[in-house]
Amino acid sequence: MEKRSETTIHDIARELNISASTVSRALNNNPIISEPTRKLIEKTAKAMGYRPNILAANFRTKRTNTIGVMLPLINRHFFSSVISGIEEVAYDQGFTVTISQSNDNFEKETKIAQTLFSNRVDGLIVSIGMQTTNYDHLKLFAEKKVPLVFFDRVVDKIKAHKIIVDDYRGGFKAASHLIEQGGKRIAHIGGPLNLKIYQDRLSGYKDALEKAGIPVNESMLVHNSLTREDGTNAIKRLLQNPEKPDAIFCANDTTALSVILYLRKKGIKVPDDIMVVGFSNEPFSEVVTPSISTIKQPGFEMGKKAAELLIKQIKQKDKPVRYKTLVMPTELVIRESSVKNRNK
Amino acid sequence: MEKRSETTIHDIARELNISASTVSRALNNNPIISEPTRKLIEKTAKAMGYRPNILAANFRTKRTNTIGVMLPLINRHFFSSVISGIEEVAYDQGFTVTISQSNDNFEKETKIAQTLFSNRVDGLIVSIGMQTTNYDHLKLFAEKKVPLVFFDRVVDKIKAHKIIVDDYRGGFKAASHLIEQGGKRIAHIGGPLNLKIYQDRLSGYKDALEKAGIPVNESMLVHNSLTREDGTNAIKRLLQNPEKPDAIFCANDTTALSVILYLRKKGIKVPDDIMVVGFSNEPFSEVVTPSISTIKQPGFEMGKKAAELLIKQIKQKDKPVRYKTLVMPTELVIRESSVKNRNK
DNA sequence: TTGTAAGCGTTATCAA
DNA sequence: TTGATAACGCTTACAA
Numbered sequence: 001m002e003k004r005s006e007t008t009i010h011d012i013a014r015e016l017n018i019s020a021s022t023v024s025r026a027l028n029n030n031p032i033i034s035e036p037t038r039k040l041i042e043k044t045a046k047a048m049g050y051r052p053n054i055l056a057a058n059f060r061t062k063r064t065n066t067i068g069v070m071l072p073l074i075n076r077h078f079f080s081s082v083i084s085g086i087e088e089v090a091y092d093q094g095f096t097v098t099i100s101q102s103n104d105n106f107e108k109e110t111k112i113a114q115t116l117f118s119n120r121v122d123g124l125i126v127s128i129g130m131q132t133t134n135y136d137h138l139k140l141f142a143e144k145k146v147p148l149v150f151f152d153r154v155v156d157k158i159k160a161h162k163i164i165v166d167d168y169r170g171g172f173k174a175a176s177h178l179i180e181q182g183g184k185r186i187a188h189i190g191g192p193l194n195l196k197i198y199q200d201r202l203s204g205y206k207d208a209l210e211k212a213g214i215p216v217n218e219s220m221l222v223h224n225s226l227t228r229e230d231g232t233n234a235i236k237r238l239l240q241n242p243e244k245p246d247a248i249f250c251a252n253d254t255t256a257l258s259v260i261l262y263l264r265k266k267g268i269k270v271p272d273d274i275m276v277v278g279f280s281n282e283p284f285s286e287v288v289t290p291s292i293s294t295i296k297q298p299g300f301e302m303g304k305k306a307a308e309l310l311i312k313q314i315k316q317k318d319k320p321v322r323y324k325t326l327v328m329p330t331e332l333v334i335r336e337s338s339v340k341n342r343n344k
Numbered sequence: 345m346e347k348r349s350e351t352t353i354h355d356i357a358r359e360l361n362i363s364a365s366t367v368s369r370a371l372n373n374n375p376i377i378s379e380p381t382r383k384l385i386e387k388t389a390k391a392m393g394y395r396p397n398i399l400a401a402n403f404r405t406k407r408t409n410t411i412g413v414m415l416p417l418i419n420r421h422f423f424s425s426v427i428s429g430i431e432e433v434a435y436d437q438g439f440t441v442t443i444s445q446s447n448d449n450f451e452k453e454t455k456i457a458q459t460l461f462s463n464r465v466d467g468l469i470v471s472i473g474m475q476t477t478n479y480d481h482l483k484l485f486a487e488k489k490v491p492l493v494f495f496d497r498v499v500d501k502i503k504a505h506k507i508i509v510d511d512y513r514g515g516f517k518a519a520s521h522l523i524e525q526g527g528k529r530i531a532h533i534g535g536p537l538n539l540k541i542y543q544d545r546l547s548g549y550k551d552a553l554e555k556a557g558i559p560v561n562e563s564m565l566v567h568n569s570l571t572r573e574d575g576t577n578a579i580k581r582l583l584q585n586p587e588k589p590d591a592i593f594c595a596n597d598t599t600a601l602s603v604i605l606y607l608r609k610k611g612i613k614v615p616d617d618i619m620v621v622g623f624s625n626e627p628f629s630e631v632v633t634p635s636i637s638t639i640k641q642p643g644f645e646m647g648k649k650a651a652e653l654l655i656k657q658i659k660q661k662d663k664p665v666r667y668k669t670l671v672m673p674t675e676l677v678i679r680e681s682s683v684k685n686r687n688k
Numbered sequence: 689t690t691g692t693a694a695g696c697g698t699t700a701t702c703a704a
Numbered sequence: 705t706t707g708a709t710a711a712c713g714c715t716t717a718c719a720a
Contacts, residue, residue, distance in 0.1 A: 009713075364707090372699090377705070
């Protein structure tokens with residue numbers, strides 16, 4: 001004669017000789033219920049160890065109170081900061097967060113999107129993978145009116161809220177800074193150009209050069225997937241140029257680090273022989289020697305903003321939305337890797 | 345006359361003049377259904393754009409195919425690696441992963457646990473917070489037979505699978521290494537002792553000292569929450585000792601980094617004046633100058649193991665479980681911060 | 689302010 | 705091998 005499964009609202013109703021709907025309403029703080037009734041029901045519910053069956057409620061209401069997050073890689077400081085931001089807002093608003101990483105793999109990304117859709121997440125926050133050039137799996141959300149918010153690696157062609165950083169100005173600031181520091185032959189290690197962020201960083205870089213009257217030299221441009229190995233290969237290739245670079249703007253800190261480590265190994269001095277600027281402000285950038293000048297992106301705030309916009313959209317379902325693109329400011333953090341003659 | 349809401353198995357059944365149960369069975373690959381029928385149903389389902397209503401299925405089966413993960417902080421390399429490992433296994437096995445961070449806050453941890461429980465996760469993977477000394481919120485899972493797996497910061501008192509690293513041997517190895525390198529006055533910056541991992545790291549350290557005939561000096565021990573600031577405060581305090589340490593074993597890399605940065609600022613040489621060893625092998629440890637000797641923990645593998653054990657338990661529900669504690673090996677990574685006279 | 693009753697889409701039981 | 709039917713626990717018109 002143990003407890004025969006979980007108590008339901010019907011058990012409570014029977015206990016109090018009232019109807020289940022009243023119990024339901026009271027427990028959902030429906031203002032239509034009188035204060036004494038509510039109090040009584042709450043008390044009894046607690047006493048009977050009632051726990052709402054969220055599965056039933058979700059099923060009934062077609063809502064899950066769950067936000068899906070899909071991004072390339074959890075295990076990167078920028079992305080995990082974004083998750084932290086999302087999680088904080090979501091938690092405060094009573095939402096649960098489901099996270100999946102695509103590993104920059106298009107097939108996995110497609111499957112994840114479908115799974116999240118089938119799982120009826122109330123909304124989705126996405127940063128797309130490096131290989132992604134087809135967006136059908138995301139259009140699905142847009143079409144079926146499931147709120148969708150992009151961050152960082154966004155898709156231009158889909159209408160949705162977008163949280164990005166000002167990659168163009170970031171690239172511009174980075175390159176301008178290198179020019180100010182005396183850079184004449186400024187190389188760029190960039191990411192795949194199907195991603196707008198890398199296009200923009202590149203454009204910013206190019207415009208800064210042009211503004212300074214420095215011609216953009218194609219042999220000074222390398223594009224790859226920005227892994228540690230890619231960075232090493234890129235710097236090797238750049239060093240084979242007849243005219244070696246005297247400064248490098250890397251589209252992320254990982255490659256900036258590779259470059260610095262490789263140059264150190266080769267006895268080439270950073271910043272004296274070659275200056276380096278990265279992008280993202282990974283934690284290691286501050287503490288490596290020389291510390292890496294970089295463009296800071298407010299990951300945590302971006303996550304918060306993304307979650308806020310998404311939840312707002314979820315709550316105002318079927319009201320028309322004016323999609324906005326939030327451009328978060330970047331900040332150039334000047335450290336040792338780009339400043340010659342510090343002690344002069 | 346657009347599509348009037350989603351197609352259900354009933355729609356398919358009507359279309360084919362068969363029963364909904366047959367459709368359900370076919371779509372679930374129930375072997376009782378004849379091959380031609382199944383094929384036909386699958387074809388029609390696809391043609392009609394059928395998408396199973398997972399909410400309904402979850403409700404009906406009382407399963408969610410969801411794994412809950414609760415840990416202190418997403419935004420730490422070790423933890424995000426664990427998540428990556430969990431996510432990989434879970435994804436392969438058709439499970440969804442829900443992640444929440446407690447921020448080492450006990451109240452938040454309690455609330456998260458209850459939310460996950462109410463959301464009927466099929467199982468929970470946990471690493472508890474620094475403040476956690478009461479475990480009722482976790483016992484709930486154990487009592488209600490919801491599979492539970494601990495990792496890293498485990499709870500002794502609850503019977504469950506546990507994935508830990510050999511913290512004792514890690515501490516022992518770290519301290520022994522410092523002794524071998526000539527350390528005589530070896531300090532320890534440790535974490536809160538209600539967590540077993542920090543107890544064990546401390547014990548390992550103590551035993552290594554004793555084995556070498558070095559008395560353990562209480563003034564050489566600091567315990568705190570191991571943040572960046574805590575590390576700085578700890579080293580300040582240690583430097584005020586009449587007998588200054590010549591080596592420090594830090595219970596994580598974050599404090600090891602603080603120590604190194606502080607000493608650098610004060611013109612105290614690492615490792616020549618004071619040697620430092622950390623714990624965790626955060627990415628920055630390899631690249632900071634001097635690079636930090638540390639104890640490597642296989643976060644990704646721990647995550648995978650945790651997920652595997654959990655899912656096995658979920659699938660073999662109500663079979664009795666022999667709980668095991670998996671002790672993953674640690675590895676001492678020797679770098680610059682603990683080796684004097686490298687060039688001799 | 690409360691009650692009645694229908695129904696969400698699926699799976700499971702039993703019968704055919 | 706397939707079908708009929710009930711049931712899961714909740715929310716929500718609608719009625720009282």
